[in-house]
Amino acid sequence: MPSAITLIRSTSLSDVAQYAYAATAPSGSRLIFLAGACPLNEDGSTAAIGDYAGQAAKAIENMQAALTASGASLQDVISTRVLVASARQEDLAAAWKIVRDSFGEHDVPSTLMGVTVLGYADQLVEIEAIAAVLDS
Template sequence: MPRAVTLIRSASLSDVAEYAYAATAPAEARLIFLAGACPLNEDGTTAAVGDVAGQAAKAVENLRTALADAGAALEDVISTRVLVASDRQADLVAAWEVVRDAFGDHDVPSTLMGVTVLGYDHQLVEVEAVAAVLDS
């Protein structure tokens, strides 16, 4: 199945970043705006309490489910924002590594942010995404 998303890398910017700097989708693509994927279990409890990497993994799992329900997959994501409730850079990196690894070669433009607090009890990570698909 052809994908709508084209990742753009910039030779003019640092190659230290582990993601593309931009992405495009054609005008005929259907955009999917996803709410932040939270590290919640089916019963509404927060998964992996106190574990940034564990919560990032659960958030990505829930993101995959939301994408599938919208007719998309991780390869259709055009951008992400990873929110981590911490002022420690090591926590941000731990969450980022899980998200980065989940996306593999589809290294979409991403923003990684430390925030003060997130919405659920014991929540440390949230992953927002926008996807683009070509409907047949």
């Protein structure tokens, strides 16, 4: 299936960011709005308690399952918002490294935010995403 995503980079903006600054989906593409992917195991328990990187990895795994159920993949994601329950930049960086590495060359526009608390007991990371696909 051809990709519906076009990542946009601007030479007038800093290249220090590890992601594209914008993305587009063509007219006629199907947008998929994912709920925040949480680091939950199948039994509803929180995975990797106390581990920002471990929770980011589990959230990505769960996001991939939701994308697959929607007929999409990580390569179809058009933007993300990564929420990390911490005020420490190193905790945000630990979660971000996992997210960034998971997307590889598909460096979607992203926002990384430190937040006070997330919805589940012991939850440290949540990842929201929007994807776009061209149905054949």
